[in-house]
Amino acid sequence: MAFVSQAQSGFSSKVIGVGVVVSDLERSLDFYLNGIGMVKTGSFDLNEEFTKRSGLTGGVPASVTVLKLEDSPAATEWKLMSFGKKATHPKQRFIQDDVGMQYITLHVKALKPAIERLRQRNVAFLGSTPTPLNGDLQFLLVQDPDGNFIELIGPME
Template sequence: MIQSTRFCLRKFACYGLVGMLMLSLVSFAPAQEKPKRGNQRMAQQTLPHFQSAIVHFGIVVHDIEVSREFYTKALGFEEASTFEVAPEQATKIGLTHQLPLKVYVMKAGKGENATQVKLMEIYGAPNQRVDHTTIAHSLGVSYLTVMVKNLPRAIAMAKKYGAAPLAEGPVKIAGDAEPPLYIVLVRDPDGNLIELIGPMPAKKPRDTAKKKPAKPKKEAEAPADSKVSSEE
């Protein structure tokens, strides 16, 4: 009886040690915390909230009509709309201090996803230009990039409206693009830098083969009736 009791006590003690060991292992196991509601809200707030992936921007110009002609005819933009902002509204928004402005909305292509460039002339503004000698001279937006299908044609159009390529352009862009892409910088009427990027299509070889001279046409013989009448 005593032996059986001792055996039971030993057995109970062993089970107790095993149980304590298991509890200790569980207590040291890394717990996976459930995300708190506050953290979920913060995560939702930091997620992308853009309604459109296209970013539009504005350029203040000295003469909006001159810039409008350049951006449409030299660069190929399309005029989408035009509007004016009254001094009071411009002040409320924070655009100007009691100065009105006129805006031309230019689009690079068609559709809702086309990039929009807003040309703005502010009436009565001092029109102080930013130093755009190179992109290292001033902080802020430095240049506008326009992707074109035919770079030589785009350069020719820009030259026609007084925007000659800068430095050594066009320069080939490093990479494995096929066809290779080239880059050139030009300036708009206010000196803003514009980056034109596109392929340089190979020129078609001219057909230098000498053309054979055309054979002289044979004079049509007079009808028999006319010969008879002439003999008479």
């Protein structure tokens, strides 16, 4: 336990920024902003020199769009970037189909508005979701346009 406490003291921020490379930025922005309900909080460009020096892309420039669950300094950053190409691996059907980051969990105040927004965008609900989780909580599983799994958990209303 002391190791965990010591490790935590070495971070200058409690926010984790997650970078997601998407095949179609506009389609992903529609999904996350208008389907899931995130907000755009900023964007920035990475030039060829920086991406090469940093090892990010080997010299390919990139633009990053920053989304959050709310516009707050304490909110986790969901950073989208696109190089305009599809993934080189097949889309996963279940979380066990690949390794690496497979899903994120979002806790919502009410699931019904998200369900309505996602249905308007013809987003498929996976399994038999929404399904009861515990108490008044419901669990909904969807995939973003590139196959990343998104768990939404909250009361229906």
